[in-house]
Amino acid sequence: MSQxxxxxxxxxxxxxxxxxxANLRKFMAKKAVPQHRHSLWYYFGGMTLFLFLVQVGxxxxxxxxxxPSAEEAYESVQFIMTEVKFxxxxxSIHSWSANLLIAAMFIHLFSVYFLKSYxxxxxxxxxxxxxxxxxxxxxxxxxxLLPWNELSFFATKVGTEIAGVLPVVGKxxxxxxxxxDDVTGATLSRFYGFHIxxxxxxxxxxLTIHLLLVQRLGMSVPRGxxxxxxxTKKPLKEVPFFPNxxxxxxxxxxxxxxxxxxxxxxxxxxxxxxADPFSSAPAGIRPEWYxxxxxxxxxxxxxxILGMDGEVLGIFGFGLGGLFLFLVPFLDREPxxxxxxxxxxxxxxxxxxxxxxxxxxxxxx
Amino acid sequence: xxxxxxxxxxxxxxxxxxxxxxxxxxxxxxxNTCLECHSMLEGSLQIPPQKWNADIHKTKGLGCADCHGGxxxxxxxxxxMNRAKGFVGAPQGAALVQMCGKCHSxxxxxxxxxxxxxxxxxxxxFTSVHGKRLKTGDQNVAxxxxxxxxxxxxxxxxxxxxxxxxxVADTCGACHSNDKLMAPYKIKTHxxxxxxxxxxxxxxxxxxxxxxxxxxxxxxxxxxxxPGVGSVTNVCGQCHSVFADLFNKSPHKAAFNQMxxxxxxxxxxxxxxxxxxxTLLGVDDKTLCSQCHTSGDPGFQQAQTMRQAIDQLKNxxxxxxxxxxxxxHKGMEVSQPVYDxxxxxxxxxxxxxxxxxxxxxxxxxxxxxxLNITHRATEKGHQALAEYQFRRKxxxxxxxxxxxxxxxxxxxxxxxDRRSNGE
Amino acid sequence: xxxENKSEAPVRQPGRRTFLNLLLSTSxxxxxxxxxxxxxxxxxxPKAGEPTTASVxxxxxxxxxxxxxxxxxxxxxxxxxxxxxDGELRAFSAICTHLECTVQYKKDxxxxxxxxxxxxxxxxGKNVSGPPPKPLEAYKxxxxxxxxxxxxx
Numbered sequence: 001m002s003q004x005x006x007x008x009x010x011x012x013x014x015x016x017x018x019x020x021x022a023n024l025r026k027f028m029a030k031k032a033v034p035q036h037r038h039s040l041w042y043y044f045g046g047m048t049l050f051l052f053l054v055q056v057g058x059x060x061x062x063x064x065x066x067x068p069s070a071e072e073a074y075e076s077v078q079f080i081m082t083e084v085k086f087x088x089x090x091x092s093i094h095s096w097s098a099n100l101l102i103a104a105m106f107i108h109l110f111s112v113y114f115l116k117s118y119x120x121x122x123x124x125x126x127x128x129x130x131x132x133x134x135x136x137x138x139x140x141x142x143x144x145l146l147p148w149n150e151l152s153f154f155a156t157k158v159g160t161e162i163a164g165v166l167p168v169v170g171k172x173x174x175x176x177x178x179x180x181d182d183v184t185g186a187t188l189s190r191f192y193g194f195h196i197x198x199x200x201x202x203x204x205x206x207l208t209i210h211l212l213l214v215q216r217l218g219m220s221v222p223r224g225x226x227x228x229x230x231x232t233k234k235p236l237k238e239v240p241f242f243p244n245x246x247x248x249x250x251x252x253x254x255x256x257x258x259x260x261x262x263x264x265x266x267x268x269x270x271x272x273x274x275a276d277p278f279s280s281a282p283a284g285i286r287p288e289w290y291x292x293x294x295x296x297x298x299x300x301x302x303x304x305i306l307g308m309d310g311e312v313l314g315i316f317g318f319g320l321g322g323l324f325l326f327l328v329p330f331l332d333r334e335p336x337x338x339x340x341x342x343x344x345x346x347x348x349x350x351x352x353x354x355x356x357x358x359x360x361x362x363x364x365x
Numbered sequence: 366x367x368x369x370x371x372x373x374x375x376x377x378x379x380x381x382x383x384x385x386x387x388x389x390x391x392x393x394x395x396x397n398t399c400l401e402c403h404s405m406l407e408g409s410l411q412i413p414p415q416k417w418n419a420d421i422h423k424t425k426g427l428g429c430a431d432c433h434g435g436x437x438x439x440x441x442x443x444x445x446m447n448r449a450k451g452f453v454g455a456p457q458g459a460a461l462v463q464m465c466g467k468c469h470s471x472x473x474x475x476x477x478x479x480x481x482x483x484x485x486x487x488x489x490x491f492t493s494v495h496g497k498r499l500k501t502g503d504q505n506v507a508x509x510x511x512x513x514x515x516x517x518x519x520x521x522x523x524x525x526x527x528x529x530x531x532x533v534a535d536t537c538g539a540c541h542s543n544d545k546l547m548a549p550y551k552i553k554t555h556x557x558x559x560x561x562x563x564x565x566x567x568x569x570x571x572x573x574x575x576x577x578x579x580x581x582x583x584x585x586x587x588x589x590x591x592p593g594v595g596s597v598t599n600v601c602g603q604c605h606s607v608f609a610d611l612f613n614k615s616p617h618k619a620a621f622n623q624m625x626x627x628x629x630x631x632x633x634x635x636x637x638x639x640x641x642x643x644t645l646l647g648v649d650d651k652t653l654c655s656q657c658h659t660s661g662d663p664g665f666q667q668a669q670t671m672r673q674a675i676d677q678l679k680n681x682x683x684x685x686x687x688x689x690x691x692x693x694h695k696g697m698e699v700s701q702p703v704y705d706x707x708x709x710x711x712x713x714x715x716x717x718x719x720x721x722x723x724x725x726x727x728x729x730x731x732x733x734x735x736l737n738i739t740h741r742a743t744e745k746g747h748q749a750l751a752e753y754q755f756r757r758k759x760x761x762x763x764x765x766x767x768x769x770x771x772x773x774x775x776x777x778x779x780x781x782d783r784r785s786n787g788e
Numbered sequence: 789x790x791x792e793n794k795s796e797a798p799v800r801q802p803g804r805r806t807f808l809n810l811l812l813s814t815s816x817x818x819x820x821x822x823x824x825x826x827x828x829x830x831x832x833x834p835k836a837g838e839p840t841t842a843s844v845x846x847x848x849x850x851x852x853x854x855x856x857x858x859x860x861x862x863x864x865x866x867x868x869x870x871x872x873x874d875g876e877l878r879a880f881s882a883i884c885t886h887l888e889c890t891v892q893y894k895k896d897x898x899x900x901x902x903x904x905x906x907x908x909x910x911x912x913g914k915n916v917s918g919p920p921p922k923p924l925e926a927y928k929x930x931x932x933x934x935x936x937x938x939x940x941x
Binding site: 081082083088089092239240243244247248250251254255257258261262264265266268270271 | 694697756770774778782785
């Protein structure tokens, strides 16, 4: 036992000398996380990160057998699911984890929004987070096409078509996304490139910035909790990051892992029918659930509103909504001024209710 | 003087003869007053020059006079169309047949144009109902031009030809679907309509299979006549040889002969043959078998057994397919049994063919072979489903492990929280 | 309940803690195995090697005599590899164009023949007699050493 410890400490000293672990250890030991009634929401960031890492891991494994061409994509996924040992599991987890990731990210985003954690000095953390949000949606959109089955083929066709109705840049964007006039094998190669090289590259960069910022600035304490503490003159309760908070995080990750295992066992992700570009679109075609509210809006919107193309207006509206979310730390001065108005909370509630309602309607119709 | 004139005449004759000689060698140079005059005429007499350009005979270098006689070098119509000098005009009936036959029955002559072309059309024609009636003086029957057209005769390989496979039904129907024309002969006119609903018509017109039968494939073309009762199996057996062989060896052969029933068509129909269904076989009211066989006779027994066997294989294939597709859907590897089922489907096809031996025992051989395959395939499907359940169990076990970690973590957290709170 | 726990805690804690640590480390270890085991298995190349869609090894050239044919599996459909009496290798889809039975090589007439309804094809795949409406789909044949590689298109 002591012999072991001796070797361990020797090894530690060797590393410390070269990496200067002492600083890191001091940082870790000092690092504390505020604890209050809204602490629960802190875990969704960590869970999103965990699921993202699951995606990276399973995604890398899938590239070993996947082939990005119209002739072979479907067959290679079929091969993964039937011939490769545990291929069914890896693929099922990749698909389910993608969905859980997006769900966790939505919760993370809106919890940060409602707790107004984006306020000074965390504007850049919010901005980098919003970029990650868009990137993850792009991951979802590009990855959905890769199995080259009937549903994904037509969903991509419809999805890229929406980009095509934009004035001025529409045609160019459509061309850029599809790699041609139509959704073909060229689109597949392109989406594959987006999905496994371009997007991961950008995401790694922004994710690093996001995490560094979180470490530099620490966790934000909600304004309401701060005020209450001021009033009662109590000190802020904190728990050490290591091991307490990390264990909590680990618990969250294991819960996510359990959910993935249960979903993969109970509802294995199916492959569907191979895409046939010459067949007509099957009935009830609809994008992945996290795009349904947009899809449904564009379906409901009248063709012409005040002489303008309704679809363009709809896209314009979503663009404005996105821009609003991006810029909200700069628009919302309330938490700093110490005033309490419900304007931004109201807008947030509206957005959430809108997304939930239209998603629900999209699945009912 | 006399001798000079004689010489002059001989010289001009020689020139004319030379001219004619060159004329037959190069068709283009042959002066053709027929076309010149007829293109200026009105009404039906103007039609021949218009159509003539599309005619196979023109492309082969033949001219008007080669069929109609006369002298195309003469401008004067009296001289050009002098019946005394061999002008035959537009012959009808037997004369027309003889006119075409002049060349088309001459093997030595036809060889120059198309060595593989048959030369027995005229003699065949006179074995047909059309030809026989013509001999008895009926001038309304079809002759060469009724089917091949006039002045616009195209080879059978030309899709625009009236005798091209896809056009034959319309060509025959031009007369045979006409109530007025058929009334004197007491021939029905529904054949084309029925044929257009048949599986053969679909193969020919919709699937583009030019070898699929049209009127002449069964009735003959030049020798057109309805096949006799005894020759039906030979006619259908041209393509469906397996069925013809089976039938001819079956007990039905003698029975049908005895009753004077036409073999294949008695069950399958003639012009409007549909794709046969399994429902034709068996003993309930809708089946063909029950039209003759009644409960208790051996044929009744056979029909019942055959239908049961075919249904059994059919259902067995369907249930195999269902199990395998379920397994496939769940991401299991079952491509081998799916592949094996191809053979079971083939056995079903063979069993359906074997029905025409009208012997249940010989059909059972195929059904049994098919059933062996489906049983194996179903078993493999069930194995795959069991494997799927096994996977779920494996996942459930790891889920339990994960849950234990979660519980352990929960207590550990309580422990460290309490410790840090106590400090 | 709580106070009782607290009073007992100093006595029980060491044993409980080691038990908890043991439980945690073994279960985390087990879950790591549950994660790593599928991944390691996944990395082992499967028997089939690669998804074969466009080409397949139909057989060995040396094992196929002149004037004979053999059925091989091409994806989920049968194919037929024939060696003509002159020794040339050709491959076709083995699905009869009539009713989708599997065709076979007929030595006595050197034809491809369907037993179901006596359809015959010549050795270029063309339908020559019987009910088949269309020729058999022809595949490309290449030799890789002694292996006959058949591919579509």
